[in-house]
Structure formats: C-alpha cells, structure tokens
Amino acid sequence: MTTEELARGTSRTRGDDRFVFHSWSAQGAISPLPVAGGAGAWFWDEDDNRYLDFASQLVNLNLGHQHPRLVAAIQAQAARLATVGPTFANDVRGELARLVTERAPGEAARPVSGPGADDRRWRVFFTNGGADAVENAVRLARLHTGRATVLAAYRSYHGNTTTAISLTGDPRRWPNEVAPDPHVRHFLGPYAYRSAFGARDDAEEGERALAHLREVVQLEGPGNVAAILLETIVGTNGVLIPPDGYLAGVRALCDEHGILLVTDEVMVGFGRVGEWFAVDRWGVVPDLVVFAKGVNSGYVPLGGVVIGEHVARTFDDRVFPGGLTYSGHPLACAVGVESIRVFEDDQILERVRRLGADLIGPRLREIADRHPSVGEVRGLGFFWAIELVRDQGTREPLVPFNASGPAAAPMAAVVAAIKERGVWPFVHFNRLHVAPPLVTSAADLEHGLAAIDAALDVADDHVGTPRTKESS
Known part of the structure; x- marks a missing residue:
C-alpha cells in the first residue's frame, strides 16, 4: 500500500488487518471497527456510523473525544x-x-x-x-x-x-x-x-x-x-x-x-x-x-x-x-x-455525583424492574454494572464464567442489539457496564440507557431456559 493510498483511505482498515497485532485477541478472529473520528461522547466509523461511547473507550476517556482545551x-x-x-x-x-x-x-x-x-x-x-x-x-x-x-x-x-x-x-x-x-x-x-x-x-x-x-x-x-x-x-x-x-x-x-x-x-x-x-x-x-x-x-x-x-x-x-x-x-x-x-x-465532580444519583441510578433501577434478565444493578456516579441472569432466584448467570464461543452467544446477541441502536457498550462476562464520558449530556445518557433497555429484551428470551451441556 502506498503512502498516497493510506492518505486517501482506500483501505477501510488502513493497513490494520495486515500489520497491526492486537491485544487480548486471536488475530484471525477479529475485525476491528475502523474509527474515523470523535467528538464529546460520540465517535464514528469510516462509513459515518455514529456510536455513543458508553465505554469511554477503555474507561479512560473521562472528558470525551477531542476536547478542545485538551487538544490545545x-x-x-x-x-x-x-x-x-x-x-x-x-x-x-x-x-x-x-x-x-x-x-x-x-x-x-x-x-x-x-x-x-x-x-x-x-x-x-x-x-x-x-x-x-x-x-x-x-x-x-x-x-x-x-x-x-x-x-x-x-x-x-x-x-x-x-x-x-x-x-x-x-x-x-x-x-x-x-x-x-x-x-x-x-x-x-x-x-x-x-x-x-x-x-x-x-x-x-x-x-x-x-x-x-x-x-x-x-x-x-x-x-x-x-x-x-x-x-x-x-x-x-x-x-x-x-x-x-x-x-x-x-x-x-x-x-x-x-x-x-x-x-x-x-x-x-x-x-x-x-x-x-x-x-x-x-x-x-x-x-x-x-x-x-x-x-x-x-x-x-x-x-x-x-x-x-x-x-x-x-x-x-x-x-x-x-x-x-x-x-x-x-x-x-x-x-x-x-x-x-x-x-x-466545569464542576465535573459535582455533575457526576448529581447525574449518577438523579438520572443513571434511577433509570437503571427502572430497567431492572422491567427485565427478568437483570439480577442486579450497582454503581456510583458514571460507573455502573448490570448483571444479567437466567433466573433471578438462583442467580444463574446469563452466560458461564469466562465463556467463549457458543456459550457466550446470548451476551453477544445483547451486545449486537445495543450496537444496532448506535451505542457502544463495555461488556465483561455476564455484565453490561455503563461508563460513559463524564461530559455526556443528560439527553445522551437517556438515549444510551434506552438502547440498553430495548436490547435487554434479547436477554429476557433466555430467562428460564437452562443451559445445555454443550453451551455450558
């Protein structure tokens, strides 16, 4: 690939698939999203698909993408x-x-x-x-x-x-x-x-x-x-x-x-x-x-x-x-x-405490009350977890501990449903984590939580369905 081709962006991954060795991955099993830009709580790929960053990338982007004062x-x-x-x-x-x-x-x-x-x-x-x-x-x-x-x-x-x-x-x-x-x-x-x-x-x-x-x-x-x-x-x-x-x-x-x-x-x-x-x-x-x-x-x-x-x-x-x-x-x-x-x-600490207590926490508790797949929600500020289960009584996780392959399919389906709604979640085992940038607007927080709410219908389909021996 020539320098000119890279500059023009003729390859969606711009050499990533050929030359980059990615962390925590089997290299042949991944297809990283080619990110083209970001602003505030949002980022977008090279096809202009926009995503609300509910993971703050790796829970580090506290002041969001391309904050003008940080860039300056x-x-x-x-x-x-x-x-x-x-x-x-x-x-x-x-x-x-x-x-x-x-x-x-x-x-x-x-x-x-x-x-x-x-x-x-x-x-x-x-x-x-x-x-x-x-x-x-x-x-x-x-x-x-x-x-x-x-x-x-x-x-x-x-x-x-x-x-x-x-x-x-x-x-x-x-x-x-x-x-x-x-x-x-x-x-x-x-x-x-x-x-x-x-x-x-x-x-x-x-x-x-x-x-x-x-x-x-x-x-x-x-x-x-x-x-x-x-x-x-x-x-x-x-x-x-x-x-x-x-x-x-x-x-x-x-x-x-x-x-x-x-x-x-x-x-x-x-x-x-x-x-x-x-x-x-x-x-x-x-x-x-x-x-x-x-x-x-x-x-x-x-x-x-x-x-x-x-x-x-x-x-x-x-x-x-x-x-x-x-x-x-x-x-x-x-x-x-x-x-x-x-x-x-910008009084960020006060903002995080207020929105965590008045918006994120109450909204997550409403979601938990509505979905039988939610075992527990817990968190503070802009840092929460939604623990998904097959049975609220036994607390059996939606997917097994450290699941991969077919055993992890139910969580993969939930994640896909969230991304389809333009929200990028943070996921680990049987949990969805809510960790947006601390500058995320109240309207965007509502949008992200609504996407999770809708996607949890997918998880609800697995409630009461015991795992088969093959999937456990």
Missing part, C-alpha cells in the same frame, strides 16, 4: 517543549504533581494556613500507564517494608506486566503464569450479590470479607506481607462497591501489622464516581495510590503512583531502583494539568 494543551506544549528526559526538572511535570498531590486522599482536611499547612504529605512518581504504576507501587512497598508478599483480590485486574498480571485475579492471569511473581497471594473481596461467605446483606458481607482477609494475613505471616493491593471499586470484574466500613477495616488491619495499603484507582480515579479519588468517599487514606486513565483522558499515555511522605522518605538517602524514559512526559502532563482545570471550571 497538547499543541501549545508541543510548540514550547515536545519532550525532555525524566532526569531533568520540568515546569509542567512539577505543576501536575502539585495539582495531583493537592487532591490526594486526606488533603481536603489539611489546614490552608498555620501549623501543618506546608508539611509535605505526598510525592508523585510518573509512569506511562496503569500497569507500570502498579509495578512501581509494589516495588516501593517491598523496599520500604523489607517484605516480599503482596496480597491482591480475586476479581481484579491490575495490568499486563509481570507483577501486575500476577496480582490480577481474573482469567487473564492464567495464560501468563508461565513466569509469575512468586510472592503474590490472592484473597476474596466483598461481593454481596454472589457472597462466598453466606452473607445476608452488605454489612455482613463486609464483616465476613474482613475476617477472611485477616485470616489470609495470619496464614501468610503478617511479618511477611509488604502490601495489600485492591481496586477501590472493582472495575472490569463487576463494579463492586465496597460495603461501608470495609476499606476502613482493611486500613486498620494494615496499620496493625505494618502493611502498606495500596489502592488501584486507575479506572475510578479522577472523577469516574464523582471524587478525585474514589477512596475519598469512605474517608480512608492509603499509603500509595495508583492512577492513570482519567488523569488526562488517555490523550497521551500517563500514569503514576501517589506516594505517602513516610514511604518517600525511605529514598531520601537511598536510591530508588526504577525509572522510565517517558516518566512525566511533557505532552502527557500538559494534558493532565488542563484536565484538572476543566474539571474545576
């Missing part, structure tokens, strides 16, 4: 200084670090003047994305504590680098365990709808999940455990909201044994649930916070670790053995700075 920030920074190595100081990198630390957990309670106002509480180590942020957070925890073991939850996803995928608690870990991190252990987090602890409600689920985690710590040896890592709100694996008191209980358990609490806020940080960091909702202050995605809506790759001062001091006179060529890249940081300004100018 990239252009202005590129004209001034396109790149600089991480060993140099850089104004935009420092400014983003300041803005992030001022919004870190617990900072809202800091006095604006007087004793304690100027005490340094946090530092930021910038990375290229979420996975390498997790890697470095674990490295920080192990070096700070002198311990090796890290505990992470089943039903979690933390990235696809060696330690991050070892910490992951879903099937994406399985084929990568040819070379796992040998010091990772898993535990069961709270999931009241499918309680592993026989809990009758959220409060009991939280108490029993904490008792289970305490026992895991005891059996692993508290003096061996460097950190407990968890997604503040479990993302891809179900939008699982922790019961009130659970995160505080994990914090207390960590404090009791000198274990660091590391919260993975890659999906839920920067406004997804109406807080700068989701952990703020429960008033818990971790030792390390991992972020990426929403910090700059993914316009240029960026992630990082917010490091508590007590951990950062470990490396005042000791070399931290880690670094990345593109750590704190100026283009990425410039977008991050402007993104935070947009959040404040």
